[in-house]
Amino acid sequence: MTRTEVLRQYLNPNITGIRFYPESIIWDKMGEKYLTRYINEPLRILYSDQVNATTVKNVNNRYRENYYLWRHILNDLRKYVFNEPLMFAKASIGVMRDGLLSGRRYGQIFRDVESFPCRILVILGSPLAWMLAKKTK
Numbered sequence: 001m002t003r004t005e006v007l008r009q010y011l012n013p014n015i016t017g018i019r020f021y022p023e024s025i026i027w028d029k030m031g032e033k034y035l036t037r038y039i040n041e042p043l044r045i046l047y048s049d050q051v052n053a054t055t056v057k058n059v060n061n062r063y064r065e066n067y068y069l070w071r072h073i074l075n076d077l078r079k080y081v082f083n084e085p086l087m088f089a090k091a092s093i094g095v096m097r098d099g100l101l102s103g104r105r106y107g108q109i110f111r112d113v114e115s116f117p118c119r120i121l122v123i124l125g126s127p128l129a130w131m132l133a134k135k136t137k
Contacts, residue, residue, distance in 0.1 A: 006034060015068075022069040026089060028076065052082075064100035070095035074118040081117075092121035096129035 010030050012021040073091040081088050101107040106126075113119050 002030075006030065018064045019062075020065055022065060022072070025069065025072045025076075028072070029047070053113070063098040066094060067068045067098040067102055067104070070098060071112050075112075077115045078115055078118065088118075088121060089125070093125035093132070094117065096122055096126050097132045097136075100130065100133040 010026045012026065015021065028125060051058060070091045095113065096109055099112075100106075104112075110119055110122065113122050
């Protein structure tokens, strides 16, 4: 549960061409400012009796949306690189793969990655990202 006034401070940006904005970006930014408390009690039990967007894992054609998530990891969560090196390796490959699949050029992808060390990671992961993008097309 989150206070309404806090949620209003972190609205989804209005970006044309994407179907949704990754929620984890907003939750990460909110977590930098506000204390989070966890409880070990179920507050809600969901019953799934039919196939819907929640129950089906359709990751196809989410390249534009995932691009923002990978970029967020590389730009905003850099301080956790030594805690989660695998996440940064995935993000460095993912930002290039999903960037290419969503129609971005190499130069634009490199400019969107703000720090030099993360750009180096993206360069190192580019051959694999390019092969994965070609395989996906």
